[in-house]
Each structure stands twice: as C-alpha cells, then as structure tokens.
Amino acid sequence: METEAAPLSKWLFMSPRDIGLFLKSARTDAAIARTRRQEGGRAAFEAAYSAGPDPWASADTRYRYQSLKYRTLISLLPKGRRFARALDLGSGVGVLSLALTTVADDVLGLDIAQSAVDLAMRHASGRTDLRFAQGDVTSLPASMNGGFDLVVIADTLYYLDAVDDMSLKRVACRVADLLAPGGICLMANHFFFSADRDSRLSRRIHDAFAWSPRLTLLREHRRPFYLASLLTAAPVEVPGLG
Numbered sequence: 001m002e003t004e005a006a007p008l009s010k011w012l013f014m015s016p017r018d019i020g021l022f023l024k025s026a027r028t029d030a031a032i033a034r035t036r037r038q039e040g041g042r043a044a045f046e047a048a049y050s051a052g053p054d055p056w057a058s059a060d061t062r063y064r065y066q067s068l069k070y071r072t073l074i075s076l077l078p079k080g081r082r083f084a085r086a087l088d089l090g091s092g093v094g095v096l097s098l099a100l101t102t103v104a105d106d107v108l109g110l111d112i113a114q115s116a117v118d119l120a121m122r123h124a125s126g127r128t129d130l131r132f133a134q135g136d137v138t139s140l141p142a143s144m145n146g147g148f149d150l151v152v153i154a155d156t157l158y159y160l161d162a163v164d165d166m167s168l169k170r171v172a173c174r175v176a177d178l179l180a181p182g183g184i185c186l187m188a189n190h191f192f193f194s195a196d197r198d199s200r201l202s203r204r205i206h207d208a209f210a211w212s213p214r215l216t217l218l219r220e221h222r223r224p225f226y227l228a229s230l231l232t233a234a235p236v237e238v239p240g241l242g
Helices: 016-039 041-051 065-075 095-100 114-123 165-178 197-211
Strands: 083-089 104-111 130-134 148-154 179-190 216-223 226-232
Touching (some): 016 041, 041 114, 065 095, 065 148, 065 179, 083 095, 095 148, 104 114, 114 130, 148 165, 165 179, 165 197, 179 197, 197 216, 197 226
Parallel strands (some): 148 179
Antiparallel strands (some): 179 226
C-alpha cells in the first residue's frame, strides 16, 4: 500500500484569507484544552459551541480551505458508489454531513456536544435524508452495529480524552462494529509534516485503524494539510485459502 501524493493542482487549496480560518481554529483548540483540564471533554465542546455558533468556521463562506477539503474527501470515495446509510462521527454544525447527502440516501451526524447538534438540526430543518443526534464515539450503543455502509471521521479522534495506542485501537474496533460487510470508513486528520506533534498523533490514529484485523486499508491520500485513509470492512482474500 502506498500513500498517494497530491498532484500540483491539488496544492491550490486556499486563499490568503484562509489564514484567518487557521487562527480561529487554533484559538478554539486552545480554549477547549483549557476547559477540558478543569471540566472534562464534553463540557469543553459544549462551551466552545455555546461561545460561538461555528467555533472552527467550517461553514464560513469567506474561507476556501474547509469547503474544498470536504469536497476532496468525498471525491476519494469509490467512484459511482451510492451508500444507503452514512454516519458522520464528530459532525459539528453539520457541514460535512450535509455534503455526504450527495453520495448517501440517509446521513446521521453524531457529535459529543448537544449544542453542536442543536445548531446542525437548525441548518438541516426540513430535510428527510439528514439527521443529527448527540453521541460519543467511545460509548455508542450496540444497536448501531452493522448499520452503516459508510462511516466518516474527519478531524475528530485527536480530541478524544485518551489517545494512547490501546485506546485508539479500541476505537478502530468499535468503528468496525458499526460497518456493514463491505462498508467503507473514510477518516481524515491534520497532517503538516512528520516531526510536527499533531501530525505524529494523526499518524498513530491512522496506524491504529490500519492495524485493525477487521478493517482493510485500501489507500492513503496526502493533501494539504491533512492525511486521509480509506478502509473497508470487507475481509481480506488470501491466495490459496478458501
């Protein structure tokens, strides 16, 4: 398996105005880190969404980077495949969830913060193909197992309370539970350069999913400034075994 490098045209990914997006995101992350130490993870995200309607500016049309990133992620999915049920873990205000309706008949967005869910539901008012609910990836009910042929996890897992290798492997196994046979998992995380602390964490997250005996890594894609992995729940066929 090789990591696909982005062609030159893919590097036209932002405008100078997008610097403001990255600064806003950094301030939000710093605020979450401070609140988390005192009140815990869920409280930190509730506070972030209560302080502003779009703490990472994911829906702000002034910026190019985030909307292009979401379109690019969807373009990495198998061409021509239509999904019956998609799950967006860490859905925030629902921008990516909404975009997923272009490739899925029914999309469920889950976020740990009820305040984010409330905002997303207002944006999706009147739609029958898009739903949102509060949920934590580390404690999802068994009733969801096998219920999705697409699970998307974008910029979510490095916010978990525990990001040691064993905890990440448990999350990978839990995501495998959610997928129907042959289902697809698409995940993306910040990746700047290999020596960067956040990039090293992203590498460990992707390695934990590639490790899972119930997921097969199909391909990795490197884009500015993130790493995307496409995995499937289909069993690996070994020549000579039947």
